[in-house]
Amino acid sequence: MTGRHEAPGEQVPPGVDPEIPSAARAYDYLLGGGHNFAADRELAKKIQVVQPGVVRIAQQNRAFLRRAVLFMVEAGVRQFLDLGSGIPTVGNVHEIAQAAAPDARVVYVDYDPVAVAHSRLLLAHNDNADIVDADITRPHDVLDAGPARRLLDLDRPVGLLAVTIGHYIPPEADPAGLFARYRDALAPGSFLALTHLTDDFTAIRGEQIVNTMKSSRNNVFPRTREEVLKLFTGYGLVEPGLVTTSSWRPGKGVTSMQDTERDGLYAGVGRRL
Numbered sequence: 001m002t003g004r005h006e007a008p009g010e011q012v013p014p015g016v017d018p019e020i021p022s023a024a025r026a027y028d029y030l031l032g033g034g035h036n037f038a039a040d041r042e043l044a045k046k047i048q049v050v051q052p053g054v055v056r057i058a059q060q061n062r063a064f065l066r067r068a069v070l071f072m073v074e075a076g077v078r079q080f081l082d083l084g085s086g087i088p089t090v091g092n093v094h095e096i097a098q099a100a101a102p103d104a105r106v107v108y109v110d111y112d113p114v115a116v117a118h119s120r121l122l123l124a125h126n127d128n129a130d131i132v133d134a135d136i137t138r139p140h141d142v143l144d145a146g147p148a149r150r151l152l153d154l155d156r157p158v159g160l161l162a163v164t165i166g167h168y169i170p171p172e173a174d175p176a177g178l179f180a181r182y183r184d185a186l187a188p189g190s191f192l193a194l195t196h197l198t199d200d201f202t203a204i205r206g207e208q209i210v211n212t213m214k215s216s217r218n219n220v221f222p223r224t225r226e227e228v229l230k231l232f233t234g235y236g237l238v239e240p241g242l243v244t245t246s247s248w249r250p251g252k253g254v255t256s257m258q259d260t261e262r263d264g265l266y267a268g269v270g271r272r273l
């Protein structure tokens, strides 16, 4: 695969049709990564046309992920399940968590072959982190997989991460029911951190993003605040509640980055009741 300045002609892993762009690889490109194909870069560029602030949206999302993981580590969580973890990039969950708590364990889940292959390479020598190649809409496949059984103790609190993943779940897959199934598998005191695309704010052109993504493997379904709140059923939202990415506990000195109108993603952390 090639970086953004190199010519196409990349090696194609088994199971990948390089002509069909994927969310994982377009997102990797937007974050400056090199694990993407020409079709992914084309998709990312089309998204940039309809949503010029999309790189900022991705960066604020990653910054939220970092703050949410550190918040959970501080609350005592030592095991994480990262649904739709994507292609490894700067600031992966195991790097953030294990820097703060070396005994932290992390299970990643994704179904994109490039995301899975690169995660396996990165984690080959890390006994406390692994990836499950599974569809997150099938919780049993995730929770019964070897890495999850080996690394997660479901009798103790887990940090469940659903960061820019809920909007890939179509209405017919019943997102609220799916989140409830994960919640029911977790011990009280577990946390759910999520971000979710919305077009509640006029600066976000949800409909055009939806149409652009139709050429990819991953359709998107922006949701309203009320719909996103339903995903937190059975959790108590921690302060400041459901906000947008840059407004969720911004660190000192970064308040200038706060811009609810342009974040594009609702963000929140809830504690399982």
Ligand SMILES: C[S@@+](CC[C@H](N)C(=O)[O-])C[C@H]1O[C@@H](n2cnc3c(N)ncnc32)[C@H](O)[C@@H]1O
Pocket (backbone or CB within 6 Å): 023, 024, 025, 027, 061, 062, 065, 083, 084, 085, 086, 087, 109, 110, 111, 112, 115, 134, 135, 136, 137, 162, 163, 164, 165, 168, 218
């Ligand atoms: C935009 S990336 C997000 C990566 C990371 N969570 C983050 O927020 O930085 C979304 C990821 O979800 C994965 N994904 C989408 N639907 C999925 C599903 N049903 N099962 C497993 N992974 C899925 C995609 O392959 C992609 O890697």
